[in-house]
Amino acid sequence: MKLSATLTALAVAACQIAQVLAHGGVLSYDIDGTTYDGFKAYNTPVGQSSIQREWDTYNPITDPSDANLACNINGASLGAGQLSATIPAGSKVTAQWNDWPHTIGPVMVYMANCNGACTNANPSSLSWFKIDEAGLLSGNLVDGTWGQGKLVADGSTWVSTIPASLAPGEYMLRHELLSIHTSNQPQFYPECAQLKITGSGTAQPSGNFLVKFPGAYKASDPGVTIDIYSEPDQTTYTIPGPAVWQG
Template sequence: MKFTLASAAAILSFASSAAAHGGVIKWSVGSTTYTGWQPYNSPSGQVTPGRPYSSYDPILSPTGATIHCNNNGESGPSQQSITVAAGQEVTAYWSQWTHAEGPVTVYLAKCSGSSCTGFSSAGAKWFKIAEQGLISGTLAAGKWANGQLMANLKWTAKIPSSLQAGAYLIRFETLALHQANTPQFYPECAQLVVTGGGSAFPASNYLVSLPGAWTATDPGVKVDIYSEAAKTTTTYKVPGPAVWSG
């Protein structure tokens, strides 16, 4: 195979783009900040509430086996949990982000014990607590949640104030739609211990498995923002279940 300057530049561009996706470098609740997982560092000695994952690369299959927390389901070797009162906000901070088109969603999953350490995210039942997709304009030239993330490099979600106390995984997902009909999923998870609250918990129609909550043919997944139709379409359906607010 013969390499040209153009092909070499394309390869370098792809590599730079993969590295430039970034990830969550820290989490915060109130005035307390926690270090995020560092995928390119040794797992040993990483003390963080973030669940481990191996790279910034996207998950390209809408039904990918690791789409729950970007790993096989395991907790980290020195796993922390964030203590947060129901009704408080959790903020995730990204190192960088490069894709302006697509939604941001936030999910919770209750763990079976008093801590999520050792609980596999692969078997969790998830419910959505926040979502934002197309904010204004058209699919082709509109303002998206991912654009806000790219500008601010952080996203905040409120834990429902009536949620029953317990151990939970929180999952922030960015879905990049900048490649026609080739969605890129970027999920990141962290462990929480929710205190206070009430007795509320979502009914079964709000609970989903990941993978399983969407397919490649769902309208929010199979999107071509460069099509003629996208130039006039002003609505977008975020994949997954309805938001549960408590």
């Protein structure tokens, strides 16, 4: 009986390790020389402190209409442990992912004005705007260089710049990888962190630059549900979501 229980526990552990190796998320952020640890997935939020919102699994979200698409499962505030990084507009943010295994698909970075304290905000109710993206950089869909390929080549990191003209306030920062290496099965990996932006900027995005999650993507979008192997020589790719807001 003890042997059976041990084997079961080992099997569960092996399954979790396989999931971690195959998938993942943002583990930490470097902002103006300060490193902020991310939320530790697969652990209780009790006792954790982070600028990142809770996310509970390394597994992808595969449905673009999933209610958790904004900030992953479950995207909740950490309450007393929820922190925000105070940075001036124009700063660079480096997201450190786990040892990322996928190289096919775009990288996208969004922000959303919380219109008050982000700790009290529901990510699904916010209006998001894109500040950075990289899709198919060169070559064809199968053998070309993608944004995720660049991320892997750079040590599983991604550097983005907060628009310098952005008005001060509390904002969510949302990093997302969309892996499309599996035919017609998108894999979304989003995580969110909280920022307090300072500076003298006055700009705010509006109109078509703003989207909701879920709602920004549809399964019918050409860059979401795609079989890259059916058109291996194609050299163009449409990144889903709105255009990048430059400020």
